[in-house]
Amino acid sequence: MHIGRIDESATLADSWLHRVSPVSKLLAFALVLGAAVSTWNALVVGSLALALVAIAVSARLRWRLLLTLAGYPAVFALVFAFSAATSVLGGVTIVLKAVTAALAAVIVVLTTPYPYVFAPIQRIVPTIVGDALLMTYRSLFLLLEKFGNLITASRLRAGLTTGHPVRSARATTRALGGLLIYSFDLSQRSYDIMRMRGYEGRLHVTLPRSTDRRVDVALVTGALALLGVSLTWRLGYQALNPYSWVLPIVPVLAIIATLLTKEKAA
Amino acid sequence: MSHIHIPDGVLPLWLWVAGWIAAIVVVTVAGRIASRSEARRKVPLIGVVAALMIVAMSSEIVPLAYHVNLSVIGGILLAPALSAITAFIVVLVLAMLGHGGVTVLGLNAIVIGAEMVIGWALFHAVLRALGRSRAAIGAGVATVFTLAITTTLVVGIVWLGGAGEAAERETGALDPATMRFENPFAEGVFEFGLFGGKDHGPDDYEDGDEAGRYLSAGRFAAVVYTLGPAGWLIExxxxxxxxxxxxxxxxxxxxxxxxxxxxxxxxxxxxxxx
Incomplete structure (x- = not known):
């Protein structure tokens, strides 16, 4: 679980993508997702993934974290592709789609603090759902820290050892049970604190504005262009598919140019 | 099989849109039911249970490509209305972490929500039969049966998703002709095609022919029913x-x-x- 590192990247790092308004990023994400959904050409999907890598490189995101997060769904997609796809190419496309969609989502969460990602959603879902959504992230940090402490305590008491898997499993289950009880006490405590602070059944999140609207427009336009390319290839596949190999060249050049620029700047 | 690890854009449009609509209806109704009493107190409660499930689902047992879900535990503790809301929140957060897909979010919410509600119902049914002193056994039995039921639900979704001509015409998803692309350097030197490089279309297949489908529900079922029981047992x-x-x-x-x-x-x- 990399929640801490995701949050650190979203709140403490600074890049052109961090300064784009959350609404523009979510809109761009939806467009890129639409592009990935609408095509079944492996080279088009691969090009979309490379374009997202180019964006991540230009925003200087932590590539290891990015690849780990994007690679996680790829493992499950691989299992699904192996079990359900009717050809190798179909399987490859399924995995590429998973990686592309995950890259797009992860770029958003690595550059946008969690409350801002979910604030637009909070406004359209029932109040209790929206507020619980915002409470979930806070609870995640507290539970992860508590679970880490419980595991450390078990290990120090020799409850977790590689030579005794049954004993280790029991200790881990007890730790999870303890975590569960702690989590309910935590929810009660959170409720008390929220009431003291005047919670009346609605958490309000004010979305930050963009520092430069031209960058917002450029990002959304770029995402729209990706969707346009995907749809064009989808509709004109008979004429365009033989030229699909052209597509990956553009993002690859963009990645090289970004890396060279970064090196020059350094 | 807690939720569908199917990437975005694999299932046909009608199916995932239907999933979204169903999830929105269920969550709205559940939200209204939950808001009738002590709504404010339930907010942090849903938050911590959702967080617990996210922690569990994000921790993969790598060689098995499996993760525990804690969905039945969540269902036992929260009861149906709050379970539906929690399931939606869990899949929404996971989707934003790149795990689970955004388009299949509605279907995933339905599957996890069903898992929590069925788990809750079976646990209480087993408790009535065995007594409260056998809570652990009741929870284990309820979990195995719940996961068997929801796995079947997921297999059903995949079957619907790859169900041949109707799906292909509706979405164009994995229309074999669309998927085909060729190397422009030389005709026939380097060619990929979904079905052996030939130019198949939906009309080339008989109704019900597995080869005419873009997802093999039969093979998927075989794999999940073979590997699944190990996961059900762990869970x-x-x-x-x-x-x-x-x-x-x-x-x-x-x-x-x-x-x-x-x-x-x-x-x-x-x-x-x-």
């Missing part, structure tokens, strides 16, 4: 262990729910009962 053991522990330490939390009055913490116990 059942974890669930039984946790519920057994909690039933010993805080019995009313399991049998009456976490909002029962006696579960309020002891004054001065700021560390949370540890």
């Amino acid at each position: 059942a053991l974890v669930t039984a262990g946790i519920i057994g522990y909690v039933a010993r330490v805080r019995p009313k939390m399991v049998f009456e729910g976490p909002l029962a009055e006696e579960h309020h913490r002891i004054p001065g116990d700021e560390s949370g009962g540890h």
Whole structure:
């Protein structure tokens, strides 16, 4: 679980993508997702993934974290592709789609603090759902820290050892049970604190504005262009598919140019 | 099989849109039911259970490509209305972490929500038969049956998703002709095609022919029903262990729910009962 590192990247790092308004990023994400959904050409999907890598490189995101997060769904997609796809190419496309969609989502969460990602959603879902959504992230940090402490305590008491898997499993289950009880006490405590602070059944999140609207427009336009390319290839596949190999060249050049620029700047 | 690890854009449009609509309806109704009493108190409760499930689902057992879900535990503790809301939140957060897909979010919410509600119902049915002293066994049995049912639900979704001509015409998804692309350098030197490089279309297949489908539901079912029971067993053991522990330490939390009055913490116990 990399929640801490995701949050650190979203709140403490600074890049052109961090300064784009959350609404523009979510809109761009939806467009890129639409592009990935609408095509079944492996080279088009691969090009979309490379374009997202180019964006991540230009925003200087932590590539290891990015690849780990994007690679996680790829493992499950691989299992699904192996079990359900009717050809190798179909399987490859399924995995590429998973990686592309995950890259797009992860770029958003690595550059946008969690409350801002979910604030637009909070406004359209029932109040209790929206507020619980915002409470979930806070609870995640507290539970992860508590679970880490419980595991450390078990290990120090020799409850977790590689030579005794049954004993280790029991200790881990007890730790999870303890975590569960702690989590309910935590929810009660959170409720008390929220009431003291005047919670009346609605958490309000004010979305930050963009520092430069031209960058917002450029990002959304770029995402729209990706969707346009995907749809064009989808509709004109008979004429365009033989030229699909052209597509990956553009993002690859963009990645090289970004890396060279970064090196020059350094 | 807690939720569908199907990437965005694999299932046909009608199916995932239907999933979204169903999820929105269920969550809206559940939200109204939950808001009838003590709504404010339920917000942090849903938050912590959702967080617990996210922690569990994000921790993959790498060689098995499996993760525990804690969905049955969540269902046992939250009851149906709050379970539906929690399931939606869990899949929404996971999707934003790149795990689970955004388009299949509605279907995933339905599957996890069903898992929580069925788990809750089966657990209480088993408790009535065996008695409260067998809470751990009841939780384990309920988990195995629940996961078997929801796995079948997922197989059904995949079958619907790859169900041949109707799906292909509706979405164009994996229309074999669309998927085909050729190397422009030389005709026939380097050619990929979904079905052996030939130019197949939906009309080339008989109704019900597996080869005409873009997803093999039969093979998918074979794989998940072969590997699944190992996962159900792991999940059942974890669930039984946790519920057994909690039933010993805080019995009313399991049998009456976490909002029962006696579960309020002891004054001065700021560390949370540890």
